[in-house]
Amino acid sequence: MSKAITIAQAQRYDAHTINDIGIPSMVLMERAALATFNNLLNDDYDLTRVVVVAATGNNGGDGIAVARLLKIRGINVSIYLLGNPDKASEQTQQQLKIARYYQIPFTTELNDVINATTIIDAIFGVGLSREVTGDFAAAINAINATDASTVAIDVPSGINADTGATLGVAVVADSTTTMAYNKIGLLTVNGKHHAGTVHIADIGVYAQDHVESIK
Numbered sequence: 001m002s003k004a005i006t007i008a009q010a011q012r013y014d015a016h017t018i019n020d021i022g023i024p025s026m027v028l029m030e031r032a033a034l035a036t037f038n039n040l041l042n043d044d045y046d047l048t049r050v051v052v053v054a055a056t057g058n059n060g061g062d063g064i065a066v067a068r069l070l071k072i073r074g075i076n077v078s079i080y081l082l083g084n085p086d087k088a089s090e091q092t093q094q095q096l097k098i099a100r101y102y103q104i105p106f107t108t109e110l111n112d113v114i115n116a117t118t119i120i121d122a123i124f125g126v127g128l129s130r131e132v133t134g135d136f137a138a139a140i141n142a143i144n145a146t147d148a149s150t151v152a153i154d155v156p157s158g159i160n161a162d163t164g165a166t167l168g169v170a171v172v173a174d175s176t177t178t179m180a181y182n183k184i185g186l187l188t189v190n191g192k193h194h195a196g197t198v199h200i201a202d203i204g205v206y207a208q209d210h211v212e213s214i215k
Ligand SMILES: NC(=O)C1=CN([C@@H]2O[C@H](COP(=O)(O)OP(=O)(O)OC[C@H]3O[C@@H](n4cnc5c(N)ncnc54)[C@H](O)[C@@H]3O)[C@@H](O)[C@H]2O)[C@@H](O)CC1
Pocket: 014, 015, 018, 025, 028, 029, 030, 032, 055, 056, 057, 058, 059, 060, 062, 089, 123, 124, 125, 126, 127, 128, 129, 130, 131, 132, 133, 136, 153, 154, 155, 179, 203
């Protein structure tokens, strides 16, 4: 799994897996969350106070699922949510509902982000489509100003996964768990600087179906 893909390929492979093969989107999200969670534990981050900074796309849903996996382990975790939850993607709305069931605290204080020992960046992934401004930019600036370790999900938020360019402002992560394949933008100088150590997670999304190997 050493190849790197574009945003369009990532979106096409995801859609094929969900719509043609029939693996539900939530299953992929759970696998993405579990892979991120396992890397978080294996890399030995200080999990004394974890804050997941999530927006309302599917990247945010991955992060909210990670918060639940941490909470079930007894780890002190809270969620800083950006954007309007009523407009969240279907999967992310479901993850928010599950997070409420598990009574994961939501914080609106950037200070809680600043005082975290480890931050999970689940703001934007391959769906980033424009310059980052407003509350999103303020959160990313706060993440970058702390001493906390930062773990990005799929793509460091604010980085264009095709070009590696910073769209306004972007998270500087210690590590990034990226889904299915590396992204070509993360191989650029700027992309590498923002992604840190890249872990590639097998979530069941492939460029080829491998049907021949199971005959
Ligand atoms: N499609 C799938 O089934 C899977 C998706 N996964 C995750 O989902 C991500 C892609 O999810 P999405 O396609 O929902 O995209 P994202 O969650 O990356 O972001 C899209 C959302 O952000 C908004 N947005 C884009 N740029 C913005 C900006 N500059 N300021 C404010 N809002 C902005 C868009 O309007 C949209 O609501 C992947 O990177 C990955 O983390 C994984 O869960 C695996 C499976």
